[in-house]
Amino acid sequence: MTSYKFHAQPLALAVALAGGVALPAAADIALEEVVVTAQKREQSLQEVPVAVTAIGEDALLQNGVTDITDVQKLSPNTTLQVGRGTNSTLTAFIRGIGQQDPLWGFEPGVGIYVDDVYIARPQGAVMDVLDIERIEVLRGPQGTLYGKNTIGGAVKYVTKRMDEDRMTLSGALGSYNQRDIKVAGSKEVGNGVYIGGAVASFQRDGYGENVRTGKDQYDKDVLSARLAVEFSPSDTVWIRVAADQTTDNSSPKHGYRMNADLTAAEPLSNIYDTESNMLHENSVETRGASLTAEWQVSDSVVVKSITAYREGETETAIDFDSVNRPDFDVPAFYEDDQLTQEFQLNWEGDNANLVSGLYYYDGTATGAFDAVLGFINLTQQVAGTVDTKSLSAYAHYNWQFAPDWNLSLGGRYTQDTKEAEVFKANFIGTYSPLFAEKYNPGQPPAVYLNTLTDYTNDDTWSRFTPHLGLDYKINGDLMVYATYSSGFKSGGFDMRGDASTLPSTVDGFDPETVDTFEMGVKSDLFDNRLRLNAAAFYAGYTDMQVTVQAFNPGGGFSSAVLNAGEARIQGLELEASLAITENLLANMTLGYADAEFIEFMSGGVDVADERDMQNTPDTTAMLQLNYTWPMANGAELVINPTLSYRADTQIFETPSQLDQEAYTLFDMSATFYSSDDKWQLSLVGKNLTNEEYRVAGYNFGGAFVTGFYGAPRTVALAGNYHF
Template sequence: MTKRLTGDTEFRIRGAIGSYNQRDIVLSGQTGLTDTAAIGFAVASYQRDGYGENLLTGADNYNKDILSGRVSLELNPTDTLWIRVAADSTKDDSNARFGFLMEDAPTGSETSPGSVYDHESNMPSDNSVETSGVSLTAEWQLSENLTVKSITASRSGETETNIDFDSISRPDFDVPAYYEDDQFTQEFQLSWSGEKSNLVSGIYYYEGTAKGSFDAVLGMYGITQNVSGSVDTESIAVYANYELALTDALNLTLGGRYTVDEKSADVFKGNYLGLYSPEFADRYDGEPAVATPYAILTDYSNSDEWGQFSPKVGFNYQLDEDTMVYASYSSGFKSGGFDMRGDASVMPETEDGYDPETADTYELGVKAELFNNRIRLNAAAFHTNYDDMQVTVQTFSEATQNFSSAVINAGKSEIQGLELEMMASITDRLTSNIVLGYTDTDYLEVIDGGVDVSDQWGAFQYSPAKTALGQLSYNIDAFEGSLVLNGSVSYRSEMQIYAAPSQLDVGSVTLFDAGVTYFSGDDKWQLSLQGKNLTDEEYRNAGYTAFGWITGYYGAPRTVALTGSYNF
């Protein structure tokens, strides 16, 4: 939650210029309207040219064009009542990102461009993401120990985008898409604090609609597959979290949440002759598809309801003034639903939807401050079991000679690992921070067509086994202020993009950052020069593979930025 306004008149300007014509500016401030009312605001613009381009049109790729704003009004009618009304809006007109053709085109003579940020897509670079929301928060302190809070919020979003799986100048596998969502939430929270115990409880309500549509334009076959639908969700949950000091050193935490989700879905999937379905034909040049699909693969309406209790229990014990150990167990779940991309002609069970996925997590840890608080150490070991895991399986249809995918409850898996964080004041001026992580993931069971294929699946998607971060910071008194030198190195081991191994899997990545920041003695302004990915490492973060096309998406190259801020 954003910190409360003070009512003081303040204004701050921040800006940045940098590589690839980066131009950022942020204006923020607040002022008191009366003794019991204050208003605050922030407006931000983030602009940057692309790291690459469309070699055919010159349009930027990986650029940034974002404008956002926020305003809030806070009232304190009495000493015990606080109210905030807030609104925000963000408009992201950054170009759609197109992938790098990693292998020669399977349907033509196209080869990989010279830069991993370049492409030759025939699709427009137009892309629009708009989000906005309003909220009302009220907090009433009924007594010294009892507080009631209400949070009412509404949000909406619209997206129009283009995805080109082939990234060449033909519509061999193009995906124009749009998405819309609206949601309303209401939460009532009751907080109580006693001499040796605390309780936070409440009720949470969610109502939302998500809908969208996209074409899979397979120009190499002269057909288009349209997938569209909407999902209405209504969810209500009650929760409580109780903390009790059993002794001066031993504390107990008990918690629980009961959630009921109800979802209803309308899903359509059909094949059209020609390029683009009638829904998208007007947006793109080319031969429009005929108005009627020649094959309806999925067309249904259905609804379902799920209820789930998620408990939590934990202990922490203060071994001495500087060391605490803790243990906890918690259960969680991912809601069930309906697969908007399911092909009922191949897998009729997709119309029944899929059930929630559950997870049980156990954690042991220690927090310590050593050597007169010069070293702060946090270490934890965890183990999570997943059941009724929601997995996407691929099925081949002899009738249509096509692959189709479906989300089903077909899996069991486990994840376990270690996390270590150490912050150290090496000297009064030199500090360091080290974060290490190890994660071991394993699919225990994945049922596809009645067969366990878990041995064919590798690690979890986007879950590197090893991660590390090392940071150093050195403070120097200079120019009637302070100069801070910083450097960091981050490491990520091999990573799998899909659930099963593929050509998109990436190797380890090591990145180096460094910079210097000046803070004025009166705390009014600062100036910073920062460089990221200083060795200009080329690394892939994501990608697609389908019908022989393999395209990748890459992290930012070396960048340098000069940023500054001034407090009026």
């Protein structure tokens, strides 16, 4: 078995050809072709004029990828991290663009897709790897083929199709009492009718504890299941019906208090510990069902329909102050549902092809939370609902107008309509009647004082997002391309908006847009032993949705979301893979992002010089060796050491104590493949030097500064057995 069969991460040319040394000839050493669906049709990675990283099944196993956040190190200029105060909410940024605030009513800037089904909310989006064929990371705006809210890029899960009887039993034991078990498989139950799926339990004790109670912090308690039926009623029709559900009952994750509490001289000694008084359960449930049908109308035309429904519920307890008092406690719940329908028509001609379609989205996101400000005996309740309807039509046309020359033209027209109900009120005391019974039992609820916001409003936004591209094959192994792409993130209404201090909040905020120019090269050199892909990009980011929150002098807090920002982002990306010998691969990624605010309006003043892009280190890099040690009986042992680097990172736009200095993580795995390929055994070590690094946090004017951290050193023994 050759490692990294579908892996598109790579090693720098400087390493590959250091000193100008030529590679020794070896006809049987070559990198294998990588197939992706970045343009909604199967293509070789090297023929796609898009900056995309593809991580296949072998690479996922050898890198010990257990959920989407493990992919961060494998893709340049990419941030995929667990959000603050949660175990399953995703914070995603690509090329400086994303969305950190998971509140209902806000839209992400990086689209998450499972088998072409769009996942609209970040809650539950830290998905565990379950029967996955590959993961693709598309960088840059994907506004034509993937629509709104992909202005940073898109992450695609591609699950396996069922075409054989198979069964796999997987398990893992590791640090902090990790104990995972997965069962996945498929079975032909009739002529061409397959039923299959997977079920998995992921369990782990906490990295820290609540020092007041001894309860775990940063633990994991997740149960996931997926069921599918696939069949072909004729030679030209294929149908899949699928359903899935994930339940996350991990403990609430409270932060580490970085500034000294009034009752303590120094912060706690363990960054994973807390002193929170919020001892309540945390629950995130997501579920969905989909129907996918493909009809091969002719040799050149395929029609596809994707119908999907998803819903989720979250109950969570967020302790902003992370001390044993209700100085700033936030009990909250979120609910969402979405219905999506996409029709695609794909045409393939002799020298041209077309991907086109219609897309409809109908979703509702609702929620409520209390901002319990015990230090002033005040509670602010925020509640609301956003109904969204979106309809779009798109087309992406490729035309080979001359030998080795290809022109791509695309466009998408989208119309978004949102209706919002927003309510915000002050209560004297702690915990409003909505949350008092659960979070403050036996005590009288807070008493209503006054209403700050109470409105219903709607708005409609329309956008056309074009694409223009040109690529040229210099020879069969080298392609250069240039593209222009546009995208936008939906407008909306601020659920925290305080109409008493900012009356214009009832009018909502408009979409933000990104226009990106990119030039790149895709190359397979030295008889396909060196794969070198590079891209340079420039993005103009306008009408940025800037969130400003502050405490009011009279008590409570206020929030404003304004189209008050403009930025430019330019950078470089390099991915390479080198087959040094028949058994040794070297891989590297390198990303550079120069992001700068041009305008940042706050209180009527342009403070662009005092702000920086959040979650956007200027440099990300990964260097990896992959050595396959063949054994006499046909078995193989694959050794996979990895260094990943992230430069200084600012958690929010405003510099603060939360900002994370540059750090390097060292991971290493050893994977044994049996001679009959029926079982694998992996020893996976992550963060082996036990680096401490922040991935999120809260900072309210220095009064409450709490940090959330990446995982410490962990080691796990994982195995797969294929029946």
